[in-house]
Amino acid sequence: MEELEKAGHRIVGGGQTGRQEDGQATWDITDWRTGEAIAEGVGDYDAYGEASQRLDPDGKWIHIDHIEHMDTPQMDPAGVPASLAEALQEWLDRLSTTDEDVAAVVGWSVEEVARHREEG
Incomplete structure (x- = not known):
């Protein structure tokens, strides 16, 4: 984690957090280290992805789920x-x-x- 952060990456968490009465999913993006809420919204997987791209145009964020799988044999x-x-x-x-x-x-x-x- 520290190596990734030293290289300029931000470790984030989040994803779908629930479902509203109308069936739409709620989601959030959080800073993994601090727990800070970076963004939240309502919509599908594409809405989450669009928010991620808008807020991280340089692609420096790495989701914690991907890091946990880096050392796991595929x-x-x-x-x-x-x-x-x-x-x-x-x-x-x-x-x-x-x-x-x-x-x-x-x-x-x-x-x-x-x-x-x-x-x-």
């Missing part, structure tokens, strides 16, 4: 292209993806999906 399931694996991970991370949808894809019960999502 799964290489046989026959699954990396681009599909990334798309599936994004789909799983969205609050709009219901436990029921995940259960239908992976063959688990809704309860198993909910338990694993809560455990992170």
